[in-house]
Amino acid sequence: MPHASAILAVRDLGKRYGTTRAVDGVSFEVRRNEIVGLLGPNGAGKTTTINMILGVLAPSAGEIRIEGVDLARERERALASTNFAAVYAPLPGNLTVQQNLRCFGLLYGVRDLAARIEEVLAEFDLMRFRHTRCGLLSSGEQTRVALAKAMLNRPRLLLLDEPTASLDPSAAQHIRHAIRAIASRDTLGILWTSHNMYEVEAVCDRVLFLSQGRLLLEGDPKTLPREHGAPSLEALFIRVAREPLTFAEPMA
Numbered sequence: 001m002p003h004a005s006a007i008l009a010v011r012d013l014g015k016r017y018g019t020t021r022a023v024d025g026v027s028f029e030v031r032r033n034e035i036v037g038l039l040g041p042n043g044a045g046k047t048t049t050i051n052m053i054l055g056v057l058a059p060s061a062g063e064i065r066i067e068g069v070d071l072a073r074e075r076e077r078a079l080a081s082t083n084f085a086a087v088y089a090p091l092p093g094n095l096t097v098q099q100n101l102r103c104f105g106l107l108y109g110v111r112d113l114a115a116r117i118e119e120v121l122a123e124f125d126l127m128r129f130r131h132t133r134c135g136l137l138s139s140g141e142q143t144r145v146a147l148a149k150a151m152l153n154r155p156r157l158l159l160l161d162e163p164t165a166s167l168d169p170s171a172a173q174h175i176r177h178a179i180r181a182i183a184s185r186d187t188l189g190i191l192w193t194s195h196n197m198y199e200v201e202a203v204c205d206r207v208l209f210l211s212q213g214r215l216l217l218e219g220d221p222k223t224l225p226r227e228h229g230a231p232s233l234e235a236l237f238i239r240v241a242r243e244p245l246t247f248a249e250p251m252a
């Protein structure tokens, strides 16, 4: 049974491409007010997992529940409380910030959209860019617009695929603070992928290590390295990536 505060519950999730098991029997939860890091080397199955949770890809096996709603059976209801931001999915660059927020707000069916747009513009410090075309903004500014768009429908589950990739350290820190503030204030859960272990340690309450489609380790990023005799999260990551079989015992 999922924990009572689980926003996302994934059970025995699998995805095959021919003979490739991109995701293989993965189970985990994301709870309210929690930021969970989804880690793993290139090709581990992170994007495939996220795309299944977003309903973009159909799983070959397993179950995904968002706030208890089965995604396979009640797709629209499950996805109504979900949103997503990723650097590889930029907003249309020929539309202004305000036009983009309006288009997505209409797509999501946001009530009192004009007022909600003002709220997210203020929250992500975007007032002065409202009439600027998104394509003209810097990477950091575009990330803030992507987050503003992702918060428009007040999601309970927020999926962030490398939200700070391509940002300078100062812009990345601003984004991390903004996301931490959202997670502690709103009753939402966040699933976050990143290859930056410093960032993961600073932001995530819990991490999941995927390798070759399987979930090998799970725990607190601050204590997990010590528990496995590694000097840092980065050193642990490298070990899990290079020697996955050492960690392949079934998890308790």
Ligand SMILES: Nc1ncnc2c1ncn2[C@@H]1O[C@H](COP(=O)(O)OP(=O)(O)OP(=O)(O)O)[C@@H](O)[C@H]1O
Residues within 6 Å of the ligand: 017, 020, 021, 022, 040, 041, 042, 043, 044, 045, 046, 047, 048, 049
């Ligand atoms: N459409 C597809 N057809 C065949 N194989 C695929 C397809 N999509 C992904 N794969 C394979 O599934 C595995 C997992 O890929 P996925 O993109 O989920 O990894 P990832 O952890 O997100 O990697 P990265 O960190 O590089 O983004 C890889 O071996 C990849 O080659």
